[in-house]
Amino acid sequence: MVVSGVSFMFFVSPKLALVGLSIVPPIAALAVVYGRFVRKITRSVQDSLAASNQVAEERISNIRTVKAFSQEKKEMFQYGEKMHEVLKLSVKESLMRGLFFAMTGFAGNFIIISVLYSGGLLVSEQAISVGELSSFLLYAAYTGVSIGGLSTFYSDINRGLGASSRIWEIIDRKPSIPISGGLKPLTGPKGDISFQNIVFSYPNRPDAPIINGLNLEIPSGQRYALVGHSGSGKSTLGHLLLRLYDPQNGQICLDKTDIKIYDPVWLHSHIGVVSQEPILFSGTVRENIAYGREQFTENEIIDVAKEANAYDFIVNKFPDGFNTVVGERGVLLSGGQKQRIAISRALLKNPKILLLDEATSALDAESEKLIQEALQRLSKGRTVLTIAHRLSTIKNADKLAVLFNGKIVELDSYDALMSIENGLFKKLNKNQILTS
Structure with a gap:
């Protein structure tokens, strides 16, 4: 014009x-x-x-x-x-x-x-x-x-x-960690995990390494627990295993292969996570349990709910059973109910590796007992890494790894660590400061 x-x-x-x-x-x-x-x-x-x-x-x-x-x-x-x-x-x-x-x-x-x-x-x-x-x-x-x-x-x-x-x-912006792409083994992993000379600091604090020269070997099928002071890097190790971040130095290996080689989607599909504050989405109970699984049967949903001690309250206390809407972030559910639904979700995923991040630290004794029973069933035949808080979550672990200044300073069974005079774990245990 x-x-x-x-x-x-x-x-x-x-x-x-x-x-x-x-x-x-x-x-x-x-x-x-x-x-x-x-x-x-x-x-x-x-x-x-x-x-x-x-x-x-x-x-x-x-x-x-x-x-x-x-x-x-x-x-x-x-x-x-x-x-x-x-x-x-x-x-x-x-x-x-x-x-x-x-x-x-x-x-x-x-x-x-x-x-x-x-x-x-x-x-x-x-x-x-x-x-x-x-x-x-x-x-x-x-x-x-x-x-x-x-x-x-x-x-x-x-x-x-x-x-x-x-x-x-x-x-x-190009992410430093790709969403997908890499090695996709035809079979699932055995579950051997190794942290080799890991050095890591968060991007917003590059001069303050959280992990500094850490080494840890977790054999397949073993249950390990991480303990230490608040800020010692326990949760950070979980983030690194999930490859939410990459370490500045060192390698994290799964079955003797650097996890950077694997397709992130494949890696995440074989790691189940149960966190301190479980994340639920504003859908139904069924949708939250099935999150991460594209194909499943109704019987599978029911079975994992029973194993997680969640079936009874879902069927008897919720008006619409598995079709009950949980509200935004699960606001309509109690802490114990949310946690058991999260465990059901991890069970349905059937992962070889299980990451428990303070899974019972915010619960009452009754809820903790039910969830501990569910976690025991969930842990069978899997490599388990627990970020410890309460003694009840670590007594049954095969090994306890004590973190201090970004390194593993003690590694042994619960009884063996308690027998060490002036040991860090014994001091932590005595003072009841096993916090995240």
Whole structure:
């Protein structure tokens, strides 16, 4: 539309066309400057809005804690400050947007006035006729409307680019650990695990290694427990085994093969995880138990629920049995119920390796007893790595590995470690500080 309008303008009168289009270069330069600004300010608005939403989400999801400490007014004030920052940036964006469109509108009026003045002179000199001037004005108006539409489109495009820049950064970022691809053995693993000279620090703390020169061999079918002070790196070892992170140095091997060689999907399919705070999704009980298994039978669901001591409460206490909706993050279930459903999920997966991350630390004695029974059944014939908290979770382990300063400093059975005078495990046991 713009091209055709400009073409007709030059066809009627090249002189008037040059006069009318003389304002275009400065407007184009203004548009470039405005485009850069609006992308930057829009990104700032989105970042500020994300920060305010984070405050709101955290406070609402933890409203009991907020009320318990009488912090309602403080949190409202903090959220108000965040929203005020969003408002300030939005007003700034709106002012610049208004200024840009005011300038483009002024440019359009300037063109009309310039064309009328120059056209009047040309008509008086009989260089063009009144009809030609009228036609030119129609073409100029047609072109001006089209350019105005382009200005709006250009502004919206730049706002979109600014708002989506964070998303593109995430999409374009290449993960250091691939989602899939690698060796897929036709058979499952034996379950031999070895950590060899592992050195690891989290990306946000590169100068503070959590694991520093750690070595540990876990034979297939053995039950090992990790114990140590809070922050000693117990959970980190579990993350490394799952290959959520790669160590900076050393190797983690499964059946004498570096886990980096394996397809991550294959690796994860043979490792079952039961964590301290089980993650459930806002679906039915059946959907949560079957999570990670594409094909299963109803009998398999029932069998694993029975093995996990979950069948009775699912059938007798839930109104719709296995079709009962658990709510967001399992909010409608107790801690023990969520944990037993998580164990059912791990059983259905039938993994060769089992990672128990503080699986009973937050439960009452009755729930712990039921879950310990389920975990004993789950552990049979599997390589088990337990991140220990309560003594009841580690007494039955074949070996206890005691972490200190990022290394294994003691490794033996429970009774053997308790017999070591001034041993670290004995001190931990005595002081009851086996925490995660």
